[in-house]
Each structure stands twice: as structure tokens, then as C-alpha cells.
Amino acid sequence: MSDLIQKIKSLSEEYFEEILEIRRHIHANPELSFQEHETANFIENKLSEFGITNFERIADTGVTFCLEGREPGKTIALRADIDALPILEANDVSYKSKNDGVMHACGHDVHTSNLLGVAKILSQLTDQFKGTIKFIFQPAEEKSPGGASILIKDGVLENPVPERILGQHVMPLIPEGKVGFRPGKYMASADEIYLTIKGKGGHAAMPETFIDPIAIAGQIIVSLQQIVSRIANPKIPSVLSFGKIEGGNINNVIPNEVKIDGTFRTFDETWRKEALQKVRDISTSIAQAMGGSCEVHIAPGYPFLVNDEQYTVKNIAAAKEYMGAENVVDLGLWMAAEDFAFYTHEVPGCFYRLGTRNESKGITSGVHTPTFNVDENALKTGMGLMSYLAIHELNS
Numbered sequence: 001m002s003d004l005i006q007k008i009k010s011l012s013e014e015y016f017e018e019i020l021e022i023r024r025h026i027h028a029n030p031e032l033s034f035q036e037h038e039t040a041n042f043i044e045n046k047l048s049e050f051g052i053t054n055f056e057r058i059a060d061t062g063v064t065f066c067l068e069g070r071e072p073g074k075t076i077a078l079r080a081d082i083d084a085l086p087i088l089e090a091n092d093v094s095y096k097s098k099n100d101g102v103m104h105a106c107g108h109d110v111h112t113s114n115l116l117g118v119a120k121i122l123s124q125l126t127d128q129f130k131g132t133i134k135f136i137f138q139p140a141e142e143k144s145p146g147g148a149s150i151l152i153k154d155g156v157l158e159n160p161v162p163e164r165i166l167g168q169h170v171m172p173l174i175p176e177g178k179v180g181f182r183p184g185k186y187m188a189s190a191d192e193i194y195l196t197i198k199g200k201g202g203h204a205a206m207p208e209t210f211i212d213p214i215a216i217a218g219q220i221i222v223s224l225q226q227i228v229s230r231i232a233n234p235k236i237p238s239v240l241s242f243g244k245i246e247g248g249n250i251n252n253v254i255p256n257e258v259k260i261d262g263t264f265r266t267f268d269e270t271w272r273k274e275a276l277q278k279v280r281d282i283s284t285s286i287a288q289a290m291g292g293s294c295e296v297h298i299a300p301g302y303p304f305l306v307n308d309e310q311y312t313v314k315n316i317a318a319a320k321e322y323m324g325a326e327n328v329v330d331l332g333l334w335m336a337a338e339d340f341a342f343y344t345h346e347v348p349g350c351f352y353r354l355g356t357r358n359e360s361k362g363i364t365s366g367v368h369t370p371t372f373n374v375d376e377n378a379l380k381t382g383m384g385l386m387s388y389l390a391i392h393e394l395n396s
């Protein structure tokens with residue numbers, strides 16, 4: 001084991017209790033997307049305690065700063081998201097959310113405390129690397145249009161321009177002590193679809209007099225599935241799911257209107273545009289053919305997330321040095337979306353997964369559930385590995 005790895009491991013060990021307390025404080029005080037005011041203040045206070053004072057606000061609740069190495073060189077960026085979700089926590093823990101109905105159910109408390117740990121470790125090791133490390137504490141990963149897109153517009157990738165960007169996310173499917181990587185495309189784009197089907201309501205006994213939006217909705221749902229099964233290139237994974245349908249009040253009245261909400265996910269920008277146009281065309285023409293109409297509203301979400309092949313393969317090798325090859329696993333494609341994707345279309349990036357599962361402690365719940373939690377030992381791995389990957393890239 002190299003001296004550097006030894007040093008980082010012992011600093012991770014030394015700072016672990018402190019970072020654990022930070023994680024619990026953030027977990028107990030979650031804030032929703034774009035409202036992370038106390039979280040941003042807390043991050044700044046901790047950085048000041050660590051002797052880091054050159055931080056700046058970006059997009060109101062984002063915090064960013066640069067750490068300089070022993071001599072000029074490349075710049076790389078490290079990013080953590082800091083927002084929580086509108087979920088009522090069901091965990092019975094001493095650090096349970098004090099903000100009822102808001103919860104760190106996606107591990108962004110872990111990402112934030114982890115990046116503070118990385119800042120503390122790397123601020124002790126500036127003689128070990130050349131170049132610049134830009135830290136990005138990013139608001140609003142969970143809410144469209146995504147904090148990342150706003151930070152990019154506000155210049156987070158300028159002055160200095162990072163040549164690489166690294167992000168880490170908890171993964172309750174991977175045991176604590178392991179991490180996962182995937183070179184190339186990893187997570188899907190996701191767009192929101194809102195259909196409003198209009199007919200003409202009346203007594204259900206006289207359908208010939210009215211236009212039934214429920215019957216039209218049925219046709220539209222079935223036909224839209226043809227986009228994935230018949231029109232999509234089978235080599236490009238696509239998902240079209242409807243999670244909400246709303247219309248009518250009673251068995252014997254044809255309603256005026258039906259609303260259907262859904263999501264479309266895929267891994268190709270050209271196909272993404274084409275598929276959404278098909279959703280528009282098919283929905284409006286079916287409704288029209290059946291005598292009604294359909295309004296289609298599409299709220300664009302995040303693009304697909306692509307991990308730079310070379311950079312990711314390099315990080316896999318470095319992670320194996322740090323953790324042992326047996327603790328670095330391969331990831332499959334993931335149909336969920338993540339706003340880190342915006343960065344990966346600007347800068348070669350790598351978004352990897354930190355294992356947080358521990359069956360013997362009963363820590364198995366998925367992200368975005370009221371019982372989500374992590375094995376906190378993952379913080380040690382998380383801050384150590386990210387510190388090592390940062391230095392490894394700058395010195396190579």
C-alpha cells in the first residue's frame with residue numbers, strides 16, 4: 001500500500017466521528033430543493049472550522065471553493081448534492097428529521113458530509129498534489145430543472161475550468177465497504193408527460209350523445225406503449241410509464257376530462273426528441289379521431305448521464321488500489337435520472353456508487369422511501385476514496 005493511501009486512510013479514520021456527527025446534524029435538519037439556507041450556512045461554518053475561508057455562494061444556496069495544491073496544474077471538480085425530499089421519516093433514530101415531512105431519503109446528507117470530510121482531508125494534503133480541486137456543494141438535485149443546470153449557467157464550470165468532474169452517490173443495493181462504477185452511459189434521461197384528454201360528459205346510458213374521455217384515455221395509453229415496443233430502436237433502452245390517471249366520479253356518468261401523468265426515459269438525445277414528438281402526435285390524433293381533444297404538456301427533465309470511458313476506467317483502477325479489487329463492482333444501466341448528468345455533457349465526468357447496505361443491521365430500504373438509511377461506516381470509505389481519486393487524477 002502506498003504512503004499516500006496509508007495517509008488518507010488514517011485521516012479518514014481520525015475524522016470519522018466528526019464527519020458522522022456532521023452527517024447526523026444534516027440528516028436531522030433537512031431542507032427541500034432550492035431552500036437549503038441553513039444547510040449552506042452549516043457547510044460554510046464547518047469549512048471555516050477546517051480553516052477554509054475562500055468559499056463563495058452560487059445560485060443562492062450553493063457553496064463552492066477551490067483548494068490549491070503545491071504547484072499549478074490541472075483543475076478537477078468534486079460535487080455533492082445537499083437537498084432533501086418531501087417524505088415523512090419513519091426511522092426511529094436519535095438523529096431523526098426535526099423537519100416533519102422533509103427527509104434526507106436519498107443520502108444527500110451523506111454526500112454533503114462526505115465532501116466536507118474530503119475537504120478536511122485534502123486541506124491536510126496540499127503538499128501531495130499539484131493543481132486545483134474545485135468543491136461544489138450543489139442545491140436542488142431533486143427538483144426540475146435541477147440545481148446542476150442552474151449552477152452551470154451561473155458559471156460553476158468556469159474560472160477555473162475543471163478538466164474532470166467526480167460525483168458519488170449512495171447505493172443501498174451495494175454492501176457497505178464496496179463501490180460500483182460503470183464506464184459510458186449509466187443513467188437515463190427523464191421527461192415528465194402530462195396529458196389532458198377532453199370529451200363531453202353526460203349520462204353513461206347515452207354514450208351516443210357524448211364523447212367519452214375515459215375510452216379515449218384507454219386507447220391512448222395502449223397506443224403510446226407502441227412507441228417503446230415498435231418504434232424504439234431495441235438497442236436503445238426506453239421506458240414509458242404512467243403513474244397517475246384521474247377522471248370521473250361515479251360509475252354512471254361520463255366525465256368531461258381525464259388527466260394522465262407519466263415519464264419517458266432513455267439514453268439517446270435524438271431518440272428522446274423523436275419519442276416525445278410521437279407522444280404528442282399519437283395522443284392528439286387518437287383523441288381527435290374519437291371526437292375529443294388532447295392537450296400534451298412535456299416538462300423536460302435531466303439528460304442521460306454518461307461516464308467518460310477513459311476517466312472512469314482510470315478511476316476503477318485507482319479504486320482497486322485503494323479498496324482492493326474485490327470491493328469494486330460493475331454497475332448495470334440504471335433507468336433513474338440524476339442531474340449530475342448535466343455536468344457530464346460539459347466536462348468528462350465520473351459518477352460512481354458508494355455501497356451503504358448492511359443486512360445484519362437491517363439497513364436495506366431503497367432511496368426515496370420513509371425508512372431509507374445508510375450504514376454510516378460508508379462515510380469512511382466515501383471520504384477516503386474520493387480524496388484518493390482526486391489526488392490520483394491530479395498527479396497523473
Ligand code: NI
Binds near residue numbers: 106107141
Ligand atoms: Ni439522490
